[in-house]
Structures are given as C-alpha cells and as structure tokens.
Amino acid sequence: MLAEKRGIKRLRVIVAAFLAAALCLSLGACGKAEEAVEGDGKPVIVTTIFPYYDFAKNVCGDAAEIVLLVPPGSDSHSYEPTPKDVQKVNACALFVYTGGEEDGAFAQLLESADAEVASLKLIDSVEPLKEQLVEGMEGEADGGYDPHIWTSPKNAGLICKAIHDAAKTIVPDLDDSLYEAYAAQLDELDADFAAYFAEHKEPLIFGDRFPFRYFTAEYGVEYYAAFPGCADYTEPSAKTIKTLIEKARENGVKTIYYAEGADTSAAEGIAAEIGGKTALLHSCHRVTQAETDAGKGYLDFMRENLETLKNSD
Ligand SMILES: [Zn+2]
Numbered sequence: 001m002l003a004e005k006r007g008i009k010r011l012r013v014i015v016a017a018f019l020a021a022a023l024c025l026s027l028g029a030c031g032k033a034e035e036a037v038e039g040d041g042k043p044v045i046v047t048t049i050f051p052y053y054d055f056a057k058n059v060c061g062d063a064a065e066i067v068l069l070v071p072p073g074s075d076s077h078s079y080e081p082t083p084k085d086v087q088k089v090n091a092c093a094l095f096v097y098t099g100g101e102e103d104g105a106f107a108q109l110l111e112s113a114d115a116e117v118a119s120l121k122l123i124d125s126v127e128p129l130k131e132q133l134v135e136g137m138e139g140e141a142d143g144g145y146d147p148h149i150w151t152s153p154k155n156a157g158l159i160c161k162a163i164h165d166a167a168k169t170i171v172p173d174l175d176d177s178l179y180e181a182y183a184a185q186l187d188e189l190d191a192d193f194a195a196y197f198a199e200h201k202e203p204l205i206f207g208d209r210f211p212f213r214y215f216t217a218e219y220g221v222e223y224y225a226a227f228p229g230c231a232d233y234t235e236p237s238a239k240t241i242k243t244l245i246e247k248a249r250e251n252g253v254k255t256i257y258y259a260e261g262a263d264t265s266a267a268e269g270i271a272a273e274i275g276g277k278t279a280l281l282h283s284c285h286r287v288t289q290a291e292t293d294a295g296k297g298y299l300d301f302m303r304e305n306l307e308t309l310k311n312s313d
Pocket of ligand 1: 077148211229230231285
C-alpha cells in the first residue's frame with residue numbers, strides 16, 4: 001500500500017518536473033525569475049519547510065531574504081513542485097532542504113533547477129535515524145531515514161551551525177553573534193528537556209502518527225504510537241488501539257499525545273478508556289498560517305511542549 005502510494009507520488013513529481021521543463025521551453029524564461037523571489041537586493045535563501053525557515057531567519061537576521069517554499073498550512077509530505085518553485089530555486093543563492101528518501105520531491109526540485117544552485121542537505125549535518133516500528137505500530141518500516149531531524153534540540157543546534165556556515169559563503173560579513181545567541185537558547189532548551197526526562201521515565205504514547213523519533217532518541221525516551229513518521233494514514237486498527245491502551249495502563253500514563261494536524265480521535269478514545277486526557281506535542285512541521293502570523297518559532301513550540309510534558313501527570 002505504502003510503496004504504491006510512494007510510487008504514485010514519485011510519478012507525480014516526475015510529471016510536475018516535466019511540466020516545469022515544458023513551461024520553461026515555451027516561455028524561454030527559466031534562467032532568471034526576478035519576479036518569483038523578491039530579494040530586495042539581498043541574497044535569497046530558499047528553505048523547504050518551516051523549521052529551516054525559522055532557523056535561517058534567526059541565524060541570518062536581515063542579512064538575507066529567507067523564503068519558505070511549502071506554504072503554512074500545507075503538508076510537505078505530499079509536496080509536489082510547481083513551475084514557480086523551480087523559478088524560486090533558480091533565482092536563489094542557497095537552497096536548504098532535508099534530503100534523504102522521504103524528502104525526494106525536494107531533491108527532484110533541485111535537480112530540475114540549474115546545476116549551479118548552491119544547496120545545503122541537512123540530513124548530512126546530523127546522525128540520521130531510520131524509521132522504526134515499535135510494538136503495536138502499523139505500517140511498514142521502509143528502511144528509509146526519518147526526515148524529522150530538527151525535533152531534537154541538539155540536532156537543531158547542528159542544523160543552525162550548518163545554515164550559519166553555508167550562509168557565510170553568500171554573506172561574508174554575516175554577524176556571528178546572531179547564530180551564537182540562538183545556539184545558546186537551543187542549548188538551554190536541550191538542557192531543560194534533559195533535566196525533565198532525567199526525572200520522568202514513562203513512555204510517550206501517541207494515538208496517531210509519530211514525528212518525534214529524533215527527539216525521543218536524544219533523551220532516551222520510550223514511545224508508542226499508531227504509525228511511524230508523519231505521513232497520512234487511515235485510522236488505527238482496534239488491535240493497535242488495544243496495545244496503546246495496555247501500554248498506557250502498564251506505565252501509569254495519563255496523557256495521550258497527538259502531533260499537530262493529526263486526527264485526534266484515536267488519542268481521545270484511548271484517553272477516555274484510561275480516564276486520562278489528550279495533549280498536543282508540536283513537531284514544528286505542520287505550522288499553520290495563524291501560528292506563522294502570531295510570529296511563533298521553533299523555540300516557542302518546543303517551550304510549549306516542555307510545559308505540556310510537565311502537566312502530563
Ligand atoms: Zn512530518
């Protein structure tokens with residue numbers, strides 16, 4: 001099923017890339033696309049998803065124009081490149097993306113752009129982890145790397161360092177103190193999570209999908225969830241729900257989590273069964289327009305997650 005879904009996705013990407021190429025030929029306007037990206041004279045950095053957009057903004061300040069490719073409220077897992085996206089990449093000074101099998105549509109996008117576009121593949125900046133099926137989980141581990149690398153604050157630090165170093169090549173006089181100040185806040189966040197998990201050993205239980213593989217690995221936290229990663233799945237089976245209820249009871253867990261944008265009904269059903277509650281842990285992946293408008297960033301979402309964890313008993 002999953003492989004079939006991915007196959008269709010891949011086909012769509014190829015079709016989209018072909019359409020983009022065809023459009024370029026017919027308009028003869030692919031070399032430069034000034035109207036696609038307003039850089040205001042500054043170098044433009046195109047980022048694929050919100051966390052990288054937020055990191056680049058914090059690390060670069062006003063020295064570069066940061067563009068977010070996947071608009072707020074839409075899902076990067078089902079991303080399909082548009083001709084306009086190809087123009088944006090063609091016109092940028094640096095393209096920042098995750099890389100890896102699960103991020104294939106963005107690699108395709110980069111391939112359909114001019115060869116000389118500088119790119120930063122962030123999965124190379126961290127220790128990549130494979131998607132994993134834990135007890136009770138449905139779906140199939142396809143052997144690919146989980147793409148949610150930023151959910152570990154330590155990785156976020158490594159990612160920011162990589163963005164800073166790459167940005168220096170296009171903005172030589174970049175103010176290093178921006179990166180240093182932001183990295184210090186990430187270190188503090190990491191220390192606060194480490195302190196919390198040193199005292200709280202119960203597993204995290206998710207009623208739906210699970211984008212926190214790197215986060216739980218960082219702090220040695222056990223977890224259970226209905227599905228790996230955060231692609232769209234149908235609702236979990238009765239057997240999966242039963243396993244999650246058992247795990248919650250065995251471990252005295254009182255809060256069942258869901259990720260942002262997830263279907264909360266399974267989490268609610270499990271919580272009702274154990275006499276507990278549900279809570280959101282935000283992976284910073286599917287950020288909404290309202291959250292963007294409110295000026296929220298990675299540190300805000302992660303600080304809220306820490307508060308949520310502290311209130312989980
Ligand atoms: Zn995701």
